[in-house]
Amino acid sequence: MKYTKAAFSYTEQLELLISRKLTCDDRDRALKWLQRVGYYRLSAYFLPFRIPGTNDFQPGAALDHVLNLYKFDGGLRLLTLQALDRLEVPVRAIITYQLSHELVVFGYADPANFFPTFDHAGFLKIIAREATRSAEVFVEHYQTK
Secondary structure: OOOOOOOOOOEEEEEEHHOOOOEEEEEEEHHHHHHHHHHHHHHHHHHHHHHOOOOOEEOOHHHHHHHHHHHHHHHHHHHHHHHHHHHOOOHHHHHHHHHHOOOOOOOHHHHOOOOOOOOHHHHHHHHHHHHHHOOOOHHHHHHHO
């Protein structure tokens, strides 16, 4: 199947949105957002403002509403990642400590310490790949000492 749709310029993308009844008070600002973020990235944020079953926007829907939702989503993503970091690091530290004391320091390298169905060889390949790829100081220290 051949794809026949032509790529739209930023101006054409904005015109399409306006033709679908999205209010846009500041065209220059709108064009900057389309250039910086992209139409298809923003398209997911258009959905709550669309009339179901059509490509048209609900009365009163404005690009500012879409951008506020986009910014809110970005802020929520950052807060979530910060919260996960506060959980992930201590959990990893606890697991590392417990395993190194219960299974000896290199307990992860012994397949007997894992369920028989666990892909231990694949696990070790991932560790080796990540150790090679890492630029972390502690990894370099570990490899040289």
